[in-house]
Amino acid sequence: MRDTNRLQEMDVFLAVVDEGSFSAAALTRRMTPSAVSKMMTRLEQRLGVTLMRRTTRRISITDEGQAFARSARGILDALDQAEREVGCGPVAGTVRIATSSAYANHILAPILPALLSAHPDLEIELLIGDGLIDMGGQPVDLGIRAGPLPDSTMRARSLGVSEIVAVRAPQGPVGPLGFAYARRDPIWREAGARLRATDGNTLAALARHGNGTARVGRFLVRDELATGRLQVVPDAPVAREEFHVVYLGKAAALPARVSSVVEYLVREGRVDG
Incomplete structure (x- = not known):
């Protein structure tokens, strides 16, 4: 035996x-x-x-x-x-997702209850941070990444395109808020920002409280724009940024717990939905 x-x-x-x-x-x-x-x-x-x-x-x-x-x-x-x-791979175990605070709060949080309800043996761990994580050297199954994908070893599925808008509180100051670390895409480079943060969610909160103008994805300020707590800065340039769910290896070789989450995110986790 x-x-x-x-x-x-x-x-x-x-x-x-x-x-x-x-x-x-x-x-x-x-x-x-x-x-x-x-x-x-x-x-x-x-x-x-x-x-x-x-x-x-x-x-x-x-x-x-x-x-x-x-x-x-x-x-x-x-x-x-x-x-x-043969359809018998169990959707069970832990899936670790490296993602930004903005995506976790505004996209993942509303859709995770249905995913966990559909798969009672599935567990999700969210690793929060705007910086890139070395998925080959960390216990991470999936990553949510915004912007260009230069790493050819990654497999990627699109999560849509986010519209990047400049927002501030009504009658708020026009001075720029910026990221506290260098980002690859030039759309995020704000010269002369006196107040900086390491994640977009915080920048949106700073703008909401009258600290200045922040460039953020429209999906993370949708409610504030609808209620008037934030407003789009007139004549400010609008950019677009692609989001992807990324992973190492071939899709055909992913465990069922991971492939099920990928398919769910592609269907329900779009930033332009």
Whole structure:
């Protein structure tokens, strides 16, 4: 009889390969570093080869380990594909989404109840921040990104195009508010901003309280514009910014928990909806 833990051993070993350490792999698989280390020791003993060399600072994968990783990845990808083809892949487990405060508050928050209700065994973790996250080095399944996508290793699905408008409180000052870090797209560059913040949601709040003029996505100030708490600055240039949900790897190889969230976001999580 085959050991029923072999698939788990492969999965954990690939996590060690991808993350570069037992502690990082343990975080992604919700295990302790000690449990990961013991499982890898058992795997090497059963195979009779050294898959990785451990030092106090890093783990390096041997040639045998690299070969086993390629085979294991193919086996797990084939299993995921087989389960999807017969419709029995479970939508269960945790999906970690790196996203901005603006998208989380104004797009995700209203649509997540229906998603979680449809999949009782699904859990969502939101990692909030406007800065880019290295998805290859972090326990992140999906990222929501605005603007250009220069990284060709990422797979992307469109979430629509956001209209970027300049807003301020009625009779508020015209002085610009800006981002406290450099953004790739020149539409966000505001010269002479005396008040800066690291996320668009905060910039919108600052504008609402009369601190100046902020350039923000229309979707995150829709309610304030409708109630008159903010107004679009007349004659200010309007820009557009694409949003995407991004992930590593091929769509056909995504676990059901992740692919289900991707499809839901593409359908319900558009910024121009």
